[in-house]
Amino acid sequence: MTALVTRKLEKRFLGVHAVDHVDIACKDGSITALVGPNGSGKTTLINTITGILPMDGGEIRVGERTLTRVRPTDAAGLGIARTFQNTRLIGQMSVLDNILLALTERSVWRALFERQGQSHLDAAEAVLRRVGLSEKRHANAEELSYGQRKLLEIARALSMRSRIYFFDEPFAGLFPEMRKVVAEILRELRAGGAAVVLVEHDMDLIRDLADFCYVLDSGKVIAEGTPEQVLKEPHVIEAYLGK
Amino acid sequence: MDYAVHILTMIAITGIAAVSLNLLIGETGLVSVAQAAFAGIGAYGMTLLMLHAGIPFLAAALFSALIAGAIALIIGAIFLSLREVYYVFGTVGLNMIVWAILLNWDSLTRGPLGIPGITRPEVLGISFADNTAFLILCAVVLLAVFAAHYAIMKSNFGRVLHAVREDEEAIAVLGYKTEVYKIVIFVISAALVAFSGSLYATYLSYINPSAFTVNDSIFILAIVILGGLGSAYGAIVGTCMLVGAFEALRFIGFPASIAGDMRQVFYGLILILFMLYLPRGLFGKFRI
Numbered sequence: 001m002t003a004l005v006t007r008k009l010e011k012r013f014l015g016v017h018a019v020d021h022v023d024i025a026c027k028d029g030s031i032t033a034l035v036g037p038n039g040s041g042k043t044t045l046i047n048t049i050t051g052i053l054p055m056d057g058g059e060i061r062v063g064e065r066t067l068t069r070v071r072p073t074d075a076a077g078l079g080i081a082r083t084f085q086n087t088r089l090i091g092q093m094s095v096l097d098n099i100l101l102a103l104t105e106r107s108v109w110r111a112l113f114e115r116q117g118q119s120h121l122d123a124a125e126a127v128l129r130r131v132g133l134s135e136k137r138h139a140n141a142e143e144l145s146y147g148q149r150k151l152l153e154i155a156r157a158l159s160m161r162s163r164i165y166f167f168d169e170p171f172a173g174l175f176p177e178m179r180k181v182v183a184e185i186l187r188e189l190r191a192g193g194a195a196v197v198l199v200e201h202d203m204d205l206i207r208d209l210a211d212f213c214y215v216l217d218s219g220k221v222i223a224e225g226t227p228e229q230v231l232k233e234p235h236v237i238e239a240y241l242g243k
Numbered sequence: 244m245d246y247a248v249h250i251l252t253m254i255a256i257t258g259i260a261a262v263s264l265n266l267l268i269g270e271t272g273l274v275s276v277a278q279a280a281f282a283g284i285g286a287y288g289m290t291l292l293m294l295h296a297g298i299p300f301l302a303a304a305l306f307s308a309l310i311a312g313a314i315a316l317i318i319g320a321i322f323l324s325l326r327e328v329y330y331v332f333g334t335v336g337l338n339m340i341v342w343a344i345l346l347n348w349d350s351l352t353r354g355p356l357g358i359p360g361i362t363r364p365e366v367l368g369i370s371f372a373d374n375t376a377f378l379i380l381c382a383v384v385l386l387a388v389f390a391a392h393y394a395i396m397k398s399n400f401g402r403v404l405h406a407v408r409e410d411e412e413a414i415a416v417l418g419y420k421t422e423v424y425k426i427v428i429f430v431i432s433a434a435l436v437a438f439s440g441s442l443y444a445t446y447l448s449y450i451n452p453s454a455f456t457v458n459d460s461i462f463i464l465a466i467v468i469l470g471g472l473g474s475a476y477g478a479i480v481g482t483c484m485l486v487g488a489f490e491a492l493r494f495i496g497f498p499a500s501i502a503g504d505m506r507q508v509f510y511g512l513i514l515i516l517f518m519l520y521l522p523r524g525l526f527g528k529f530r531i
């Protein structure tokens with residue numbers, strides 16, 4: 001099943017057509033890679049899909065729904081969880097609370113009269129242990145190292161228990177053993193039936209992890225297919241090396 | 244002794260306003276320059292209900308806090324979707340409008356003459372006509388507001404407020420309707436400060452519009468910034484300092500004609516010095 005589709009999706013910044021009529025499909029139980037040189041529009045594409053940036057054209061289909069406008073608050077309701085290329089954690093808040101934000105009730109009235117329950121704390125503990133941050137639970141997020149912040153954001157996304165996950169360069173700045181953990185997490189999500197979208201520059205990782213791959217250049221999809229097929233196409237190699 | 248009771252009463256009443264403002268600016272990052280307007284709505288609402296409708300103090304104060312909350316709901320729904328600067332200007336404008344209404348709606352508010360003869364409250368059969376008894380009432384309310392502040396910030400709701408202050412959009416992506424959270428805390432804060440306005444009215448037994456100007460809102464803002472953002476405790480210490488300093492300035496003996504202006508200069512100066520040398524305030528967890 002296809003979890004999410006974009007049709008002629010567009011995002012422009014003044015002179016730059018950062019996302020230029022992009023059609024992609026993200027399937028359940030599969031890892032879809034977005035690759036492309038710096039500035040090719042990968043992050044902008046994710047920001048447009050998740051409502052961080054308003055789209056300028058095209059549409060997004062999630063399940064039965066067709067959307068031409070997405071606000072940030074809509075993303076979770078559409079079953080989308082994401083991380084940011086530059087982490088956006090709540091810095092002056094503990095690691096544990098950052099996770100609890102993803103776990104506790106969203107409704108205002110219940111939030112006002114409830115505290116986190118034991119089940120929330122257990123779930124937070126489990127996900128923190130998964131990314132090796134459980135000893136840091138009481139540290140503020142801003143005290144963490146760069147790699148730890150990336151891991152915490154991945155943990156926060158995991159806590160959303162979504163159907164669709166966007167990870168924007170989740171491996172950047174991680175030590176090898178943590179890269180292994182993150183790769184394992186992505187595989188587990190796939191095994192659990194999630195649609196995982198991965199932005200990554202390391203082609204070996206892409207070959208290893210991704211089931212399908214879109215190559216972006218100047219906001220356009222210039223190639224798509226399995227990593228094996230796509231990454232040896234001459235115009236893809238040229239896009240990466242040519243400039 | 245009487246004088247100490249007076250100062251402490253003013254501290255308790257102002258402290259309620261400061262703690263409720265801390266919920267906005269300190270915890271949620273929403274600067275509001277309309278606290279005095281909501282205090283005025285509380286004070287006038289309670290007074291009119293008590294004098295004209297014969298409703299007892301507690302019911303009148305609670306009802307006018309509700310009115311303030313309802314007005315905050317409408318204002319919040321309009322302004323809180325705007326960008327931060329516009330929202331702040333919106334609160335300034337609101338305060339000016341409320342003040343102008345209090346000043347000009349003569350038939351209801353008696354305009355600049357103000358409303359005298361507001362009696363001290365009787366709550367649950369206990370009279371608070373005596374100054375010391377009234378101080379105890381104010382202290383109890385302050386304590387209750389302090390406890391409410393604590394409970395709110397320990398709830399899941401409070402965690403979301405903190406997150407909104409730092410990165411509203413990142414939290415929205417998690418599925419929180421952040422505008423609703425902001426509106427709700429705006430309403431709660433308005434209702435609490437309105438209650439302090441009611442206490443103020445019965446304490447002085449007289450109100451007029453000049454107690455509810457933009458300047459008074461800035462005064463409360465200054466208290467919270469001095470005490471430190473994100474700390475209810477700091478808000479109370481800040482209140483002690485600024486209200487205390489104000490009252491102390493009376494003893495320095497400026498001529499009456501410039502005493503008021505000197506106070507403004509004084510707290511303006513304190514504010515500038517703190518911003519320069521202690522931007523987190525005394526007990527603050529955060530900078531603005």
Ligand SMILES: Nc1ncnc2c1ncn2[C@@H]1O[C@H](COP(=O)(O)OP(=O)(O)OP(=O)(O)O)[C@@H](O)[C@H]1O
Nearest residue numbers: 013016018036037038039040041042043044045085
């Ligand atoms: N907020 C913005 N305002 C203006 N231009 C922007 C903005 N965000 C991105 N751009 C531009 O849009 C284009 C695509 O940028 P984007 O960050 O999406 O690329 P990317 O593929 O994620 O690159 P990288 O691999 O370096 O992360 C670039 O030309 C960039 O300069």
Ligand SMILES: [Mg+2]
Nearest residue numbers: 042043044085
């Ligand atoms: Mg990017």
